[in-house]
Amino acid sequence: MSKILALASNTYREAIRQKVLYSLLFFSFVLIVASYFLAQLSLGGVFAKIVKDVGMFSIFFFGIFLSITMGVSLVFKEVDRRTIYTILSKPVSRFEFVLGKYLGLTFVVFLETILMMVALYVVLAFYSTSVEWTLLKSAYLMFLEFCIIVAICLVFSSYSSSLMSSLFAFSFFVVGHLSDNFAKVLLNIAKRMQISSPLINNVADFVQIFNLDMFVIHTKIVHGMRVPTVYLWKSTLYALGWIVLCIVLSLLLFRRKDLK
Incomplete structure (x- = not known):
């Protein structure tokens, strides 16, 4: 466990030294603050909704961007720089290496989410004295999606270049957010054409296996809809x-990778 934590700590230190992290944080803070001034141009009653909607979208957008840009280089960068030979020459297993890399980057994403949520709450404090803790539910689910995206990037980074890994990861992201709508459209078309087939239902269920849209609930929360704990x-x-x-997949691929 100590080896995994050491690798995670090293990954974290490497990540926070990258300029892209601070650039993303800067632009996200600017967008969140800008939402305050943008909302002042709106009609009364929707000010807070605009700030929260734009703020949460900023956190989501920059969180996904950070997860992909840093996630695709988790393993590839170590192989490309040949530093992986030094790491694995020590009593460190490939499982410990993969898990340590993953935990290190997810901690970076966690900090990024926390910092941007703090910025959003500060902006909201200028408008209202009450703290809306329900936004934390949305932030939590966003963080879960970031963790999934990082894990997907880890899979592709185990055997592909950073560019190809980025394309694959982004494709999975798009598919994950369209799968639920695609299944609904498929079932709706079948209903209109009066087609009743177990095959169509099975296809719709299969498409929804990878559904990332379930983690995006900030619009519901902004408009006062309740999100149950279950x-x-x-x-x-x-x-x-x-x-x-x-x-597990990234570990299997990494074990088959010839590093000699």
């Missing part, structure tokens, strides 16, 4: 399932 538990278990699967 939904958070189900989303957590769903995310953990995909994370474990991706880590």
